Amino acid sequence: MKVTQLDCLCLILLHLLHTAGSERFEVLGPTDPIVAVAGDDIILPCYLKPNISAEDMTVDWLNLDFLDGRVFRYQNHRIIQEDQIPSYRGRTSLYEEELWRGNTSLKLTRVQGTDEGHYKCLIQSKSWYDDFTVQVLVKAVGSKPVVSIEGHREGGMGLLCESEGWHPEPELVWLDSKGVHLSARTLETHRDFKGFYRVKQHVIVQETDTNRFTCRVQQSRINEKMETEIHLPSELFDPTPWRMAFIVLCCLGAVTVIGLSLAVYCICNKKGEMLVEVFDNHGFIDFETIRRHEVDVTLDPDTAHRNLILSDDGKQVRHGELNPVLSDNRKRYKNWSGVLGNVGFSRKFYYEVKVEVKTEWTLGVVRRSINRNERSRPIPYKGYWTVELKDGKYTAHADSPVTLLLREKPLKVGVFVDYEKGQVSFYNVEARSHIYSFTRSKFSKKLYPFFNPGDSDSISLVICPVDATD
Template sequence: MKVTQLDCLCLILLHLLHTAGSERFEVLGPTDSIVAVAGDDIILPCYLKPNISAEDMTVDWLNLDFLDGRVFRYQNHRIIRDDQIPYYRGRTSLYEEELWRGNTSLKLSRVQGTDEGHYKCLIQSKSWYDDFTVQVLVKAVGSKPVVSIVGHREGGMGLLCESEGWHPEPELVWLNSKGVHLSAGPPEIHRSFKGFYRVKRHVIVQETDTNHFTCRVQQRQINEKMETEIHLPSELFYTTPWRMAFIVLCCLGAIAVIGLSLAIFCICYKKGVIIDQLNLQWENLLLYISDFETIRRHEVNVTLDPDSAHNNLILSDDGKQVRHGELDQVLSDNGNRFSNWSSVLGNVGFSGKFYYEVKVEGKTEWTLGVVIQSINRNMSFIPIPNNGYWTVELKDGEYTAHADSPVTFTPREGPQKVGVFVDYEKCQVSFYNVEARCHIYSFTGCSFTEKLYPFFNPGDSDSISLVICPVDVTD
């Protein structure tokens, strides 16, 4: 049989169509949302139909609630960690041994509140691609409410209720003994950097026949609630005139005793000597109360991490000094470098108790403190505890503690050297004026779940270096 050129052309076209058809596939997954319990590991199913190998394909998992929100990428037979959202690092993986049969499911470990969202599984071959989207809902039942007595308020008794670790955002209500809602102050809602909610709410209660009151925290979407009941003795609701008179007399008596003691003391010594000794004793008392020298004995050796430094920062060779430079340097993009703030971290994280000192003499701008390692270094987050920052800043002549609600203050004298002390177990971060031996500011009630790294930002208003100094407990 004679084969014509037209026959050859047809055969070639049929072959190309067959080859193109063999590359086609669908990406499939669950039709229902995935409900995850905080702290657990979950699987986000995704697979190819037909069950062809994905080993030579590119597998992308994206969080659609983020701009450029890459959760995981597999390409060219290896895992690509560039541009991965920082807090997914170390928590995501594929079943690589299952890729040959088209299984591209994602394992997400230690689920947290910020993991809630819509996830896209995108599979690309050389000539075809398809994707599938699944929603993840996170469920977390918080702590049993803690109720505390605030004291007398507006003719009644003030109570405060707090609970944390919830997701989604919970509702907190106060109830009387009959289950009727009480009129309370507005709820205060805070969200941690892991996406879990903390709620607290004040109420003023009046005396009733039972004096039983209940704080209830509930989350209707996940059908969960926690309650704490408190009983207040009737004696707390009133203070009799006789009791008030007794308290006043006790206060007056104490003042009289103190005044008499000071008068006798003054008679026994010369005036000038007394004043000097009183000042000295008062200073010694302050030192004793603050226990500053004991704090300084928790010194750690801090060295700057050049891999985390912003491009316009200049570090000394020994890693003890950092200043702002005039021009951006060309440095490697290693994924750990700050890109929006002129900042740098210490090279080691700490827990327990630790202390270090930084010379700020002559500078008109600086920010110091500690942060968690998993902070997002590529986005302009506000540097507050909810985002993993505990810092104090000098800028435009004002000192600001970046609490969840910023605190601006003016110290009696500006520090030339700042001491930073962390008590991990007591959940406190404190700042000290080293020369004046006085306290500047403390963050209390912090929530630490990771090691803390020293944080430095020399500002861009001067070229003077921040200097990490050795601690001399005798200076």
């Protein structure tokens, strides 16, 4: 049989068509949105049909809500990190052992608010490409609202409600005892660098039969709400007697303090020495005696959140960029920028931390067994005894938060634990003044120093040696 040039050309074309057809594939994934809980790990499914190998292809994952939205790229048998969105570094990966059968699903760890959006899975071979888009919705239930009293305002009492850690953005409403909405000021909303929302709102309330008011924070899309009720004594609404009582108490307090100070001065002069003393809820305490219980505290890098940067000597910690090199372990903080001291104590101990010029910090002690994946408030019930500076406000995280009104901004904070008495106390070192004490706690395990430098500045918390000449 004679083969002509035309026959050869037809065979070549048929071969090319067959080759091109063999490269064709579809990219498939879920049609419903993926709902992710903040802090969890999720899988964004994506696979090839037919189940051919993607090992020699380029796999791109893009977040379409970003202008330069590359979340992940696999190309030439390796991961390409250039041009990746910074917030995804260290949190994305493929199942590389599954690429041979067309599985190009993306694993996204430690989901945060900014991860919400539309994701495109784009697969390219040498002669073909296809893509698929899936939507990710992020759900985060914030903290129980914190209500504080702001004093007399325009014939009533001013209240402030705050809650944080929400996604999507929640709404905040004030209610009276009958569930009727109260007229309040404009809602203030802030979003942190991880995309979580903090809301706060002021309201002025008038005296009622019950004087009970509720702050409710709710998010209808995720069907979640948190609320806090506050009861105001009737005496608060009568400014004249209240102010008179306040003035009388201040005068009595001043006389008492002056008298006690003179007595202490005389006693010290008699002994020929000056003792520095501070006053807390339990009376006078010799501050220098407390400081003699100093312990050497060094930070434990295995417990540090991957956003924290520790000094080489383990005496300083500050907030920085996420470190993708550090591995997760059961000791490491996942959702808070926390780090522990490397030694725990079951006796009296004291340490000092320099906090000057910082705009945010949390200090105290914790049980080592605390849950390091939680985002809720650090209260004694959960193993935390801490004081915090945030948004210009000092707060002691008791079971109900306590707003602290300090005369002077501490430059150095002293933390003292009397283990047998179940007491954790905080002091302004320079002013030799008492800040706050947690009392009547029951300790059964070792307590570890706790540090959180916050994320509003990049200044370090510094563990200082106790100097008797301060």
